[in-house]
Structures are given as C-alpha cells and as structure tokens.
Amino acid sequence: MxxxxxxxxxxxxxxxxxxxxxxxxxxxxxxxxxxxxxxxxxxxxxxxxxxxxxxxxxxxxxxxxxxxxxxxxxxxxxxxxxxxxxxxxxxxxxxxxxxxxxxxxxxxxxxxxxxxxxxxxxxxxxxxxxxxxxxxxCRLIRLGYRQGGPAGYGLRRHLVNERDEPKAPLARGEHKSLQTDRVILVPGPEDEVRIVERIYRMFVLQRHSEREIAEILNHEGVTTDLGRTWTRATVRQILINEKYIGNNVYNRISNKLKRKRVVNEPEMWVRGDGAFAAIIDRELFDAAQAILAARARRFTDDELLAMLSNLLASRGELSGLLIDEDDEMPSTAAYRHRFGSLVRAYQLIGYTPDRDYRYLETNRVLRLLQRDAFEHTVERIREMAIGIEVDPQTDIIVANGEISISLVMIRCTETAAGSLRWKLRFDSRHRPDITLAVRMNPDNRTVRDYYLLPWLDVGRLATMRMGEENGIALDAYRTDDLDPLYHMLRRHPIGRAA
CATH class of the missing domain: 3.40.50.1390 (Resolvase, N-terminal catalytic domain)
Known part of the structure; x- marks a missing residue:
C-alpha cells in the first residue's frame, strides 16, 4: 500500500x-x-x-x-x-x-x-x-498557496484557514493537520530579511560575486537557515528565486510517475505572481537577473578556448583558482560543463599542467556531489517530521536520537580488462549505525545505485571492494533510490493490545 x-x-x-x-x-x-x-x-x-x-x-x-x-x-x-x-x-x-x-x-x-x-x-x-x-x-499555486518544500532563508511558512485567516507559523518539518488549511510564505526574522537585502545590494550595487558574498557572510559568522556556512550555490539560490519578490512559481522540475527528472522550460512553469509579501524590491531583483543573464551569455567553444589561451598568455600558467579569480573569464564550471573537465579544456589549447589533475578533478566533483546529496538527504528526512541532528565536524546524521548515518560517495574505477570496481572505506572511528554508500557511474558524475550498510554486519571491515555484481549477501543492501532509508526512519504507529 x-x-x-x-x-x-x-x-x-x-x-x-x-x-x-x-x-x-x-x-x-x-x-x-x-x-x-x-x-x-x-x-x-x-x-x-x-x-x-x-x-x-x-x-x-x-x-x-x-x-x-x-x-x-x-x-x-x-x-x-x-x-x-x-x-x-x-x-x-x-x-x-x-x-x-x-x-x-x-x-x-x-x-x-x-x-x-x-x-x-x-x-x-x-x-x-x-x-x-x-x-x-497548479490551481493552488495560482491562488497563492505554497506546495511543499522549505521556505528558505529570510522566509517562513505560515498556516491559514479556508478563509485565508492566519492561524499559526509552521516550524521546519511540521505539516498541516486539516485538509482545508493552506500554507503561505511570510517574511522571516528581521535579521534574516536584512541579510537577504544586503546580499542583493552587494551583488547589484557593489558588484561582488556570489563566492565573495559567501566569504563575507562566513567571515562575519552569519549562517544559513540550516545552520551551515554560506557557499556560492546558497547565495545564488537567493539571487535567482522569485519568492523573494512575492511570486509563487511551480513546476520548474518534473518527476511524475517515478520517471526521469526533467527540468522544464519557463513557459511550462505555473505562476502565481504577487502571491506573498515581497522582501526584495522588484527593480533590485530585475537588476540582479540582468547581471546573471549577461554573465551567463553562451560563448561558443572557440570563444571559451580563446579566452583560456589569452589567460595562459598573460599569466604563464592555468589553474581553476586563476580562472575563477578573473572577472572577465567564465567560471571553471562553464569549462567543465562544456568540455567535460578543465584538463580536457587545457588539452584543447595545448597546455599541459605540471601535475596530472584528473584525479583531483574527480575528487572535486565527488565533493560537490556529496554536499548536494547530503543536503538533499537531510532535507528529505526533516520533511517527514523526523527529529534530526547533524554533527558539523563529521557530517554524521542522527535521526530521532537513535540512528546515526554516514554518507560516502564511492569513486568508480575501471580495470585493464574493462571491469568496474569500487572501494569503500568505513568510518571505524565514529562507527555510524548505517553507512549510506553511493556508488558512482564510470563518469564519476552520476549515481549508479546505493547501499545501506549496517555497522552490525560490516563493522568488522576497514574497507570493502565491490564489483558490478556482489552476490546476494551484499546486494541485499542495494537499492536504486533512497526511499528504503526514508521508510526505515519514518515513525510507525503500533497498535495497543488489551
């Protein structure tokens, strides 16, 4: 069922x-x-x-x-x-x-x-x-009601009844109890609203990049709504999201009937403009979008490589740091997206680094993917009203004060014979109850599958080597998605016997 x-x-x-x-x-x-x-x-x-x-x-x-x-x-x-x-x-x-x-x-x-x-x-x-x-x-979106998901930094969810009369704020992870109730977004705490306004001013008026804004906020000790440090991605999410000017936008991404996740074109989005109280002026928001659009102008492959060659001629060497520090250059992400990796872009202009950076490039991608997967997993668990704590030093998740979970991304390597192999290292120091092992595909950018490995069964091992097929003793823990993990953590009512 x-x-x-x-x-x-x-x-x-x-x-x-x-x-x-x-x-x-x-x-x-x-x-x-x-x-x-x-x-x-x-x-x-x-x-x-x-x-x-x-x-x-x-x-x-x-x-x-x-x-x-x-x-x-x-x-x-x-x-x-x-x-x-x-x-x-x-x-x-x-x-x-x-x-x-x-x-x-x-x-x-x-x-x-x-x-x-x-x-x-x-x-x-x-x-x-x-x-x-x-x-x-879609109908509820156009009427101005929120359809799931966290409110985001600077905003809060608020419950209203069928007459749109305010009832009570909703904390993170809380859900409405009456079908006739609806959820709207309202401005959050004043200090968070001021930070959002400041982010827009720093970006539009002072021309700071997203990375620079994140560094400024982290230096001042400001944290996100999840209690985490700011990153380029979290700042960018605030700069591009229309909810800060009061618009209710839905269907940006589709995942209907468990099919492949699809990013929809803007004409397919469902909109409810002016649905919420805005905390950012529309002119300031539009100015930020204009800057982002101009910076995201699509260069041809030849233009990207020519800019890379010019940077090499002026600096005498190339690195991801040099590329990202140059305001006139597209980001390293643009080169990775277009050519697959920075190393490949270097090869196309005839530049050979002193070191072989392919391994480092894969590590960088895995770190980014692990952070995204970690934050998504934490958010899903919170949405199910499960009590959750995250150790900021180890990133170990503790659900309901009972189960500790460690997430590990496993690099895929290929043998000389063409077989795929994975090597998993267990956290023997903290001994999490469950090791969530994420096996990557050969490109080390997309997820192949997941293993939910209990410490009671695998804790005696320091490392585990895995092949494409591992037998029922190990593959019994394999899953195509994380639904079994969320189901396992969900609280289930137990009937009382007389």
Whole structure:
C-alpha cells in the first residue's frame, strides 16, 4: 500500500487473503508486505524484491502465492512488468491466486484477457490520479498557496484557514493537520530579511560575486537557515528565486510517475505572481537577473578556448583558482560543463599542467556531489517530521536520537580488462549505525545505485571492494533510490493490545 489511510491497508488485505486461504484449505506460512510504499516502481519495494529473490534462489517453501488483487503487484506504467513477476513465480511451479478478483487465475483465455486489462487499468489509475493531483496543485499555486518544500532563508511558512485567516507559523518539518488549511510564505526574522537585502545590494550595487558574498557572510559568522556556512550555490539560490519578490512559481522540475527528472522550460512553469509579501524590491531583483543573464551569455567553444589561451598568455600558467579569480573569464564550471573537465579544456589549447589533475578533478566533483546529496538527504528526512541532528565536524546524521548515518560517495574505477570496481572505506572511528554508500557511474558524475550498510554486519571491515555484481549477501543492501532509508526512519504507529 502507498498510504496509511485507504481501503488497501495491509490489515484489510490480510483479512481477505486469510478468508480465501481458509476456503481453499491453504496454510499461510509466510507474509510479504510493503507498507507505505509506492507501487509505481519496484524501487523501495523490499518485500516484493525478497519474494522474487526467494523464488528465484529456490528458498520459497510454499506452493502458491496469494495476492489481494492484480494491482497489488504494482501500478506499473508498463503493464508487462507485473506480468513478468508473475511469470517468474509460475516458471518455478508456484501458482498465483488473486483473492479479490472475480475470476480464477487458471491460464484460460478469459483469465488472460482480464489480467491484461486489469494491469493496464492499474497503471492508468496512477496516470489519472497524477494528472488530477497536478491540476489541483497548479490551481493552488495560482491562488497563492505554497506546495511543499522549505521556505528558505529570510522566509517562513505560515498556516491559514479556508478563509485565508492566519492561524499559526509552521516550524521546519511540521505539516498541516486539516485538509482545508493552506500554507503561505511570510517574511522571516528581521535579521534574516536584512541579510537577504544586503546580499542583493552587494551583488547589484557593489558588484561582488556570489563566492565573495559567501566569504563575507562566513567571515562575519552569519549562517544559513540550516545552520551551515554560506557557499556560492546558497547565495545564488537567493539571487535567482522569485519568492523573494512575492511570486509563487511551480513546476520548474518534473518527476511524475517515478520517471526521469526533467527540468522544464519557463513557459511550462505555473505562476502565481504577487502571491506573498515581497522582501526584495522588484527593480533590485530585475537588476540582479540582468547581471546573471549577461554573465551567463553562451560563448561558443572557440570563444571559451580563446579566452583560456589569452589567460595562459598573460599569466604563464592555468589553474581553476586563476580562472575563477578573473572577472572577465567564465567560471571553471562553464569549462567543465562544456568540455567535460578543465584538463580536457587545457588539452584543447595545448597546455599541459605540471601535475596530472584528473584525479583531483574527480575528487572535486565527488565533493560537490556529496554536499548536494547530503543536503538533499537531510532535507528529505526533516520533511517527514523526523527529529534530526547533524554533527558539523563529521557530517554524521542522527535521526530521532537513535540512528546515526554516514554518507560516502564511492569513486568508480575501471580495470585493464574493462571491469568496474569500487572501494569503500568505513568510518571505524565514529562507527555510524548505517553507512549510506553511493556508488558512482564510470563518469564519476552520476549515481549508479546505493547501499545501506549496517555497522552490525560490516563493522568488522576497514574497507570493502565491490564489483558490478556482489552476490546476494551484499546486494541485499542495494537499492536504486533512497526511499528504503526514508521508510526505515519514518515513525510507525503500533497498535495497543488489551
């Protein structure tokens, strides 16, 4: 089931399945349940994965699998996916019984036709529901209501009732309790508002770069709303976000039906202009956007390389620091994005550094990716109203005061034979309860998969070498996304027995 309040609750399903088993004289010997999990993909469906693995590895000590109905395999957008899982079971001699369907799964033509129709209907249900939810969210955006996500520095979320009357502020991680209530953004503490105004003035009037602004704020001891130091990225987010002039903008990024994340063009954005109280003057905001647009003018490859050659001629050497310090030069990020790396750009102008910087380049990318992944993970955990603390020295996350988590990005290397390898080093000093290992693809810029490794099982190891396939003993901890981690950390109510 995907939510805690619906007719598909696992308790209701269990009752129907038990009644079906009693009528057929079946004895239930094992139960697989994925509670609170989306059925759009198998990612995060640990119990379904375990069932399939038990069947394939010959550990299934049963002759039949009882399923509530066809949609409980999942509401996959490809109807053949649920058919594939059923085929795996039948191929091993295990029959599938659908307890709430009006037909027997006996392989007859009517049964086959009905199953295919039901599988397609299950996927279509998700598509229709997604469209309805998106339409409702767009309507609320245009009316000026916030749709999820943190408020951001200098702003706060505030609850209003159905008559738009203020009710109460919402702290980070808190959610509304009434369906008729709505959330708006309001100016935050005065000191934060002043910092936001100062960032715009430093950028527009004093012509400081984002990096320089971050250094100034850090030097003064000012921290972000997350209690962290400022970076170029956090300053830039304040400079480009329209919420600071009161605009409510939605659908910049789409990730519908668990499909690939898509960055939408501005014409696809959903807008509610003037929805909130502005804390930045519109003219100041527009001036900042003009500066950013002029600086982001798209140079041709030849222009970028010519500018790099001129810098080399004037300085006699090249480095990322020299490029970023020159106000007339595009940033090193522009060169990395266009040519893949700074080293490649150096090669194209015939410059060979004294050192081989490829390893350092990969390290730099991994550090940036680790910081982004860390902040995203922390934010997701907070959104679920889970108590969380972060050690600023070690970046170890402690959830609910109980579970400590360490995030590690693992570089991908290729052997001479073309095989992929990863080497993981465990934090034996702090011994986190869970090591969240992020395996990178060969480009070391995109994520391949994740491993949730408990210290109780792997703590005896200082390092771990991993291949593309590692056997069920290790790959049982593998996941395509972080949904299993969030599900594990979520608090679950436990019923009381009389």
């Amino acid at each position: 995907s939510t805690d309040h619906q007719r598909y609750s696992t308790e209701n399903q269990a009752e129907i399945i038990e009644a079906y088993a009693a009528r057929r004289n079946f004895e239930i010997v094992r139960t697989y349940a994925d509670e609170g999990r989306s059925g759009l993909s198998i990612a995060g469906r640990d119990s379904l994965k375990r069932l399939i693995d038990d069947v394939q590895q010959g550990r299934a000590d049963y002759e039949a699998i009882l399923v509530y109905d066809i949609s409980r395999w999942g509401r996959f957008q490809d109807a053949d996916e649920s058919a594939y899982y059923e085929f795996i079971c039948r191929e091993r001699g295990i029959n599938i019984h659908y307890c709430a369907e009006q037909f027997d799964n006996d392989g007859s033509l009517p049964s086959t036709v009905m199953k295919n129709i039901k599988r397609a209907m299950a996927g279509e249900y998700s598509r229709e529901l997604s469209a309805k939810v998106f339409t409702g969210q």
